[in-house]
Amino acid sequence: MSIELISEFDPFLAQHINKYGNAGRGSTSYLSSTVFEEVISIMAEKVNKYSVDEIKRRKYFSIIVDSTPDITHIDQLSFIVRYVNDQGLPVERFLEFIPKAGHKSAELFDVVNDLIKRYGLDWSNCRGQSYDNANNMSGSYSGLQARVKEINNLIYFVPCAAHSLNLVGTHAVNSSKEAVKYFGLMQHLFTFFTISTHRWEILSNNLKPGTHTLKHPSFTRWSSRDAACLSINENCEKLQKVEIDCGLVVELYDSLIQLITNTRENFDEFEKKAIEKSVTKEYKDLKIRKKIKSIFYDETQHNDLITSGREKFKIDTFLVILDHLLNELNKRRAAYQNFFFPFAFIVMLERLSHDDIVKGATQLNEIYYDDMDLNKLINECLHLKAHIIQLADDKQNNVPKLL
Numbered sequence: 001m002s003i004e005l006i007s008e009f010d011p012f013l014a015q016h017i018n019k020y021g022n023a024g025r026g027s028t029s030y031l032s033s034t035v036f037e038e039v040i041s042i043m044a045e046k047v048n049k050y051s052v053d054e055i056k057r058r059k060y061f062s063i064i065v066d067s068t069p070d071i072t073h074i075d076q077l078s079f080i081v082r083y084v085n086d087q088g089l090p091v092e093r094f095l096e097f098i099p100k101a102g103h104k105s106a107e108l109f110d111v112v113n114d115l116i117k118r119y120g121l122d123w124s125n126c127r128g129q130s131y132d133n134a135n136n137m138s139g140s141y142s143g144l145q146a147r148v149k150e151i152n153n154l155i156y157f158v159p160c161a162a163h164s165l166n167l168v169g170t171h172a173v174n175s176s177k178e179a180v181k182y183f184g185l186m187q188h189l190f191t192f193f194t195i196s197t198h199r200w201e202i203l204s205n206n207l208k209p210g211t212h213t214l215k216h217p218s219f220t221r222w223s224s225r226d227a228a229c230l231s232i233n234e235n236c237e238k239l240q241k242v243e244i245d246c247g248l249v250v251e252l253y254d255s256l257i258q259l260i261t262n263t264r265e266n267f268d269e270f271e272k273k274a275i276e277k278s279v280t281k282e283y284k285d286l287k288i289r290k291k292i293k294s295i296f297y298d299e300t301q302h303n304d305l306i307t308s309g310r311e312k313f314k315i316d317t318f319l320v321i322l323d324h325l326l327n328e329l330n331k332r333r334a335a336y337q338n339f340f341f342p343f344a345f346i347v348m349l350e351r352l353s354h355d356d357i358v359k360g361a362t363q364l365n366e367i368y369y370d371d372m373d374l375n376k377l378i379n380e381c382l383h384l385k386a387h388i389i390q391l392a393d394d395k396q397n398n399v400p401k402l403l
Contacts, residue, residue, distance in 0.1 A: 003017065003031065003036075004017070016029075016030075017031070048095055048096075048119075051081070051093040051095065052095070052119050052120065052121070054083075054085060054086070054093075055081055055083050055093070055121065056120070056121070057086075058083050058084055058085065058086070059125050060083065060084075060125050060126075060127050060371075061081050061082065061083040061121070061125060061126060061127070062081070062082045062083070062126065062127055062128030062129060062130065062155075063079070063080070063081055063082070063112065063116075063126060063128070063129050063130070063148075064079075064080040064081070064082060064092065064129075064130045064131070064160075065077060065078070065079060065080070065108070065112060065129075065130075065131050065137070065144070066078050066080075066131065066132060066160075067101065067103075074099050074100065075099070075100060075101070075103075076097045076098065076099050076101075077097070077098040077099075077101035077108070077111060078094065078096075078097055079094075079095050079096050079097075079098065079112070079115050080092050080093065080094050080095065081093050081095060081121075082128070082130075082242075089243070090242055090243055090245075091242060092242050095115070095119065096115065098111055098115070103136055104136060105136045105137070105139065105142055105143050105144045105146075105147060106147070108136065108137070108144045109144055109147040109148065112144070112148070123148075123151045123152050123155070124152055126148075126152060126154075126155045127154055127155060127156070128155060128156055128157075128158055129144075129145055129148055129149075129155050129156070129157050129158070130157070130158045130159065130160055131144060131145065131157075131159070131160065132159075132160050132163045133159055133160070133163060133164060133167055138157065138159060145157035154367075154368065156339055158246065158335070158336065158339055159332070159335055159336075161244065161249045161336070164332045164335075165332075167328070167332075168325060168328040168329055168332060169325075171324060171328050172321050172322075172324040172325040172328060173321065175320055175321060175324040176316070176317050176320050176321050177316075178313070178316070178317045179317065179321060246336050246339055246340040246343075247340050247343070247344070247347055249336045249340075250333060250336050250337050250340055253329055253332070253333040253336065254333070256329055257326060257329050257330065257333070260322055260325050260326050260329065261326065263322060264319065264322050264323075267314055267318055270318075271310075282309075283308070283309030283310045283312075283313060284309050342360075342363055342364045342367055343364065344360075345357065345359075345360030345361070345364075345381075346360070346381070349381060349384055349385040349388060350385055350388045350389055350392070352385070354382070357378065357381050357382060357385065358378055360381075361374065361377045361378045361381055362374065364377070365377060
C-alpha cells in the first residue's frame with residue numbers, strides 16, 4: 001500500500017509498478033518484502049550516519065535513554081543523542097531501539113556503552129545524561145547515571161523534566177485517602193462501561209453533545225488524569241519540547257510553586273465551583289466522640305477537635321494535596337537549579353557588573369577547565385553584554401535567543 005501511495009507522486013515508480021507489479025515468481029521486479037526491508041535498512045544507516053557525523057563535528061553531546069514496551073509487549077530501550085547543530089539550535093536524534101536490554105543498571109550500562117563505541121562517539125565529549133526517575137536509571141550510587149559518571153565526572157545527570165512533573169502529581173494524590181478513592185472510582189467506572197459494548201452504547205447515547213466521555217486514568221502520565229489541571233498539563237507539554245533548557249525548567253517550576261501557594265488561600269473559590277457542578281451540595285456531618293487528653297500541670301487544654309465536614313475536607317484533603325505538591329515541586333526544582341546555577345550568570349549579563357561577570361566565568365571555568373579558556377570566556381561575556389545593551393531597544397532580543 002505504501003509503494004502505491006508514493007507512486008502517485010513519483011512517475012518513475014508508477015511506471016515501474018505498472019510494468020513489473022504482480023509479474024509472478026521468476027520475474028525481477030525489486031518489489032518483494034525482502035527488497036523493501038533491505039532498502040529501509042540502507043536508508044536507516046544513511047540517516048544514522050548523517051546524524052553521527054554531525055554529532056562528531058559538533059563534538060559535545062548528551063544522551064537520553066528510556067525503555068518502553070512496544071505493541072507486542074517487548075521491552076525496548078530507546079537511545080537518543082542531544083547536541084547543538086551547526087545553526088546553534090539544540091536537536092535530539094533518535095539512533096536506535098534495543099530490544100530486551102534488561103532492567104538492571106549493569107545491563108543497561110553495558111548496552112549504552114556498546115552503542116557509544118559502535119557509533120564511534122567519545123565518552124570524554126559527553127556532558128549530560130537524562131533518564132526517568134527509576135532507581136535503576138537515576139540511582140546516585142549504583143544506577144545507570146552513577147556508572148556513566150564513573151567514566152567521566154562531567155556527564156551530569158538531569159532528570160527528565162516531564163517525568164518528574166508527573167511524579168509530583170502522583171505523589172501528591174497518593175498522600176490523600178479521598179483523592180485515592182476518587183481516582184479509584186474513576187477507574188472502576190471506566191472498566192464498568194468499557195467491558196461491555198452495550199453499556200458503552202447506553203452511556204454514549206445519554207451524553208450531551210460535546211460532553212467529555214470516560215477515559216482510562218494513566219498510571220505513568222498523571223497529567224492525563226485530570227484535564228482541569230491546565231497549568232500542570234501546559235507546563236508538562238512545554239517541558240517535553242526539544243528547545244527547553246534548564247533555566248526555563250526552573251522558571252516553569254517557580255511559576256507552578258507560586259500558583260500552588262496562591263491556591264492554598266483560595267479554598268472558598270474552589271469550593272463554590274465544585275458545589276455548582278456537584279449533585280451533593282452539603283458536606284457529610286461528622287459524628288466524632290471527643291477524646292479527653294491528659295495534660296501536665298503547666299499545659300492548657302486546647303479544643304482542636306474538628307466537628308465540621310467542611311473543615312475536615314479542607315485540612316485532610318485540600319491542604320494535604322497542595323502541601324505535598326509544594327514539597328515535591330521544591331524538591332525536584334532543586335535538581336535543575338543545582339545544574340543550572342554555574343550557567344545562570346550568562347542569562348543575566350546585562351544586569352551584572354564587571355566583577356560579577358568575572359566571578360561567574362571563573363566559577364564555570366573551574367568545572368569545565370578543559371573545555372574553555374578563562375580569558376576568552378570573560379572577554380566573550382563582556383562583549384556579549386555590550387551587544388545586548390546596544391540591542392536593548394529591540395524587545396525581541398534576549399540572552400537565550402542570542403546564545
